[in-house]
Amino acid sequence: SRPQVRGAEPASAAPAAARDTRAPSHFDYERFRQSLRHPARGRRPPEDPETRARRMKVKEMMKFAWDNYKQYALGKNELRPLTKNGHIGNMFGGLRGATVVDALDTLYIMELEEEFQEAKKWVEKSFDLNVNGEASLFEVNIRYIGGLLAAYYLTGEEVFKSKALELGEKLLPAFNTPTGIPRGVINLGRQDTPSLFSPCSGMSWSWGWASAGSSILAEFGTLHLEFLHLSELSGNPVMNIRKVLNKVEKPQGLYPNFLSPVTGNWVQHHVSIGGLGDSFYEYLIKSWLMSDKKDSEAKTMYDDALEAIEKHLVKKSAGGLTYIAEWRGGILDHKMGHLACFSGGMIALGAEHAGEEKKQHYMDLAAGITHTCHESYARSDTKLGPEAFRFDTGSEAMATRLSERYYILRPEVVESYMYMWRLTHDPKYRQWGWEAVKALEKHCRVEAGFSGIRDVYSATPTHDNMQQSFFLAETLKYLYLLFCEDDVLSLDDWVFNTEAHPLPINHTNFKAKAGMQ
Ligand code: DMJ
Secondary structure (H helix, E strand, O other): OOOOOOOOOHHHOOOOOOOOOOOOOOOOHHHHHHHOOOOOEOOOOOOOHHHHHHHHHHHHHHHHHHHHHHHHHOOOOEEEOOOOEEEOOOOEOOOOOHHHHHHHHHHHHOOOHHHHHHHHHHHHHHOOOOOOOEEEHHHHHHHHHHHHHHHHHHHOOHHHHHHHHHHHHHHHHHHOOOOOOOOOEEEOOOOOOOOOOOOOOOOEEOOOOOHHHOEEHHHHOOOHHHHHHHHHHHOOOOOOOHHHHHHOOOHHHOOOOEEOOOOOOEEEOEEOOOOOOHHHHHHHHHHHHHOOOOOHHHHHHHHHHHHHHHHHOEEEOOOOOEEEOEEEOOEEEOEEEHHHHHHHHHHHHHHOOOOHHHHHHHHHHHHHHHHHHHHHHHOOOOOOOOOEEEOOOOOOOEOOOHHHOOEOOOOHHHHHHHHHHHHHOOOHHHHHHHHHHHHHHHHHEEOOEEOOEOOOOOOOOOEOOOEOHHHHHHHHHHHHHHOOOOOEOOOOOEEEOOOOOEEEOOOOOOOOOOOOO
């Protein structure tokens, strides 16, 4: 059957999974489970007592973060640990419980059974999808759809699958654009009954701050992994947005961050492997891996993009630090965001599958970037890294602007440590991860949870009163995995979505419908 995307040519169509959530699903969970090469939680704990103790410490941090969220903010999106209440925000369009859904798979993997049951019960009894508000398509997809899918694949519990499919359905109107490239914001109200009270149901918009009504590369480029699984589980086909990107001319082979969903042309020539661009590149290599290395279009796009990035953006500082600059219409901005630090892990993951002559080269590049990101932590008073750091005006790997000195419990640096550890087994990555654990404990742990800090260069930083849901989904999960054996959420079986939710690699040869139409 044809994908049901209004107004889009087949060649430019977008994910159209889960159109009919009542479609019979032929997904055989038991068969899937048997296809895993390793049990998801691994076979045995690490032998060495120091590693085991570190792993248990991270588990304790997760329990502390969850218990405080549960006590003061259950059902809200995030915990405010200083004021001991909940935060709702406006990113999720009326959806609640972002921390619950983001935490599910981490609780499960850490064998926090009671806490996992508490989270599951909340999803069963209180997670209401019948909401009406403006949501970020990207955030709902990576946190809620990703979190629910991972929980389903790990446990086989139907409730997670049916919630993921129902929510996936609500996101589809965002793809109704002339190109099939979705807009950034969607109204989650019931689409069949627009009323006086929800006149905008199912409508979508571009972000007010995105120039000329454009869509953001990292947003529309970060849907494919999740929608492919929605497609698999619902039995409905999915197409992809890559053809638009393949067709449009790329300046120097680079992908700018803003694209018009109406014309399919770039709107502004700003290129970044950090915010606005980041997970687009991540999802190319992971799409290929998730397809059991069959989706060669994704691999070629990834290889070409990385080559262009290396040629135009990768630089070495006077002090010998490798970094990835940003590009504004041909002019380099010698700045790296904390977000860009995920790229050490991504490049290492891709290096494994590069040709023999390139493999070591990319591993060295990945190690160089991860080293620089570690330096951004090591050069601060708190041993936590700033939101952005620069390589100009004599400064290296440090924030030079007051507005860039904060740390909001982000995962990207420890994410790269985790991949580098798994792929090299160089003990320094575990050591660096442990430094981060100690810094989090010292500066971010407060009486009722964990909080971001406003200035990493202050020995006694003030707190921002926010325990981000990605701290439980990502930061603590990656730290835990760093101190586990490699068979826990093995890279042979799983790819992590950009919120660290594990999605299975297609060993069972499920039909891999995406992009094959
Ligand atoms: C997370 O929601 C995801 O990692 C996303 O890709 C980027 N931002 C945050 C964490 O920093």
